[in-house]
Amino acid sequence: MRTVIVFAAVFFLCASQALAGEVHVIGMHCQVRAECKAIELENLLEDAYGRIGVAVEFVYLPGLRDLDKTNHGELDGSGLRNPIVVEKYPNIIKVPVPLFTTSLVAVTIKGNKKIHDLEDLNGLLTGVLRGDLIAISIASGSNAHLHRIDYLTTGLKMLIEGRLDVLFAAKTMLLINMEQFPDTNFVVSKDLYEIQVYHVVNKKHAHLVPLLERSFREMIAEGLMEKYLGRAKPRLPKEP
Known part of the structure; x- marks a missing residue:
């Protein structure tokens, strides 16, 4: 030995x-x-x-x-x-x-529909990051209407403007990007899906x-x- x-x-x-x-x-x-x-x-x-x-x-x-x-x-x-x-x-x-382990969550604006589970995405106009194949696959499987975005800040602005019902993405990056909108009443769902990531x-x-x-x-x-x-x-x- x-x-x-x-x-x-x-x-x-x-x-x-x-x-x-x-x-x-x-x-x-x-x-x-x-x-x-x-x-x-x-x-x-x-x-x-x-x-x-x-x-x-x-x-x-x-x-x-x-x-x-x-x-x-x-x-x-x-x-x-x-x-x-x-x-x-x-x-x-x-x-x-x-x-790292990250979670996919749904973000909405306070007063709009709350997301409790993946089935709640059904029929909602849902923002997903272009290239995030996991989020896209899961949201599609929940019968969401997808709108692909290049940046999370774009999706958050669209939420604020009422141009999206929900934004579905990795929790960690969402929370970091939400810091740019401190006066907005975002509502973050519970963890809906967990992902382990590797180099x-x-x-x-x-x-x-x-x-x-x-x-x-x-x-x-x-x-x-x-x-x-x-x-x-x-x-x-x-x-x-």
């Missing part, structure tokens, strides 16, 4: 040294019109990659463009993605450590997966996920 442990340690050390000096470009899903920056996630990924000697740069793209480019090898990876969405991309593999890379970087897995598990054990993703504390993974 000791020999195996020593071999594994030497393997990870040598692999990290061999990667020193590499720069990988990571695609990030843009959900905010004014400023597409997810600083917390950038810091998390910089730490994880830094532990294996790889520098990272970030490119923000709307919809599924970061996944398309990762699949074609134009980008090295994508920040955080639902594995169900990734399944249709043959050249993308996930690092098998869930980094994914192009398969040409398959050799990085065990190294990044190790980095992420170390960071979870060290409590660094809470440091980097503090606003999402209730949704962070537990110590492995």
Whole structure:
């Protein structure tokens, strides 16, 4: 057993040294019109990659463009993605450590119809993010009338103006974007669907997966996920 442990340690050390000096470009899903920056996630990924000697740069793209480019090898990876969405991309593999659990919720304006479960979306004009295949699939299955938007702020404004009945999206990002409208009486439903998300890379970087897995598990054990993703504390993974 000791020999195996020593071999594994030497393997990870040598692999990290061999990667020193590499720069990988990571695609990030843009959900905010004014400023597409997810600083917390950038810091998390910089730490994880830094532990294996790889520098990272970030490119923000709307919809599924970061996944398309990762699949074609134009980008090295994508920040955080639902594995169900990734399944249709043959050249993308996930690092098998869930980094985050988010929920899909419905947002309405106080005084309008409340959403208690997915069936309540039936017949409602429902805003969904373009490229959010899970939200689109679930809302469609609930017989909602879909209106695709590029940014959550756009959907929130449409709610305020009465041009949407409901906005259906990831709770964490909704709450962050709702901070731009402090005087609006939004009503947020209970969690309607839970999703675990992972970091994914192009398969040409398959050799990085065990190294990044190790980095992420170390960071979870060290409590660094809470440091980097503090606003999402209730949704962070537990110590492995």
